[in-house]
Amino acid sequence: MLKVVLTFMTGALISCSSTGIKSEPLPYSLDLLKRIILDVVPSELESTSPNGREMYFEAFQLPGRFAKRPGKTKNGKLLERAWAKVVILGVTRPYTVEISVKTEELGLTKYYPTGENVEFAKSLHEKIKKRLVQRHEGADLIDDFRPF
Structure with missing residues (x-):
């Protein structure tokens, strides 16, 4: 019973962190904010939450200085790939943006998580x-309102 409770609590703490x-x-x-985030992240948008504030991006190759294992295998798979998640927090202005980038490395047959x-x-x-x-x-005074 104690094992079940500890497992549940660990899962809850990890998922909420x-x-x-x-x-x-x-x-x-x-x-x-959404437009600029979509322009800056070097990947296509994979999915969003129903309210559009949680954005998940497709896997991409990290740029040179950020990559531990740059390059591809003979069959075209990335040796290391990354996934980006961007969340816009807050009900109204001002908003806070949270960015996380998870990485995976290619093993013999599949990818394994390597961290953030x-x-x-x-x-x-x-x-x-x-x-x-x-x-x-370069914007006008009221939220990009351009009358002419």
Whole structure:
């Protein structure tokens, strides 16, 4: 009985734990945040949550300096691949963005999880912040409202 309770509690703690990089509160619109996130992450969007704030991206190859095992096998499989998850937190402005990048390495026949790439998540976070600032400087006063 104790084993069952400990297993359940461990599972609950692991599933509720937050990993990745969290941004400071961002005073931008939800649509703008989503557009910039989709532009910055180097992969196609695989799925989203029903409210559109939790985004899962397809597997991709990490850029050179972030990859431990760059390259592909003879049959075209990546030696190392990454999965990105981006969550927009908050009911209204300001929103907080949480980014996590999980990595997997190819074994003999399948991929095995190797952990999280915090450096690449930080890089994505910095790119998002930079794009938000650039976009904000060129925007009109009221949420990209352009009357003409």
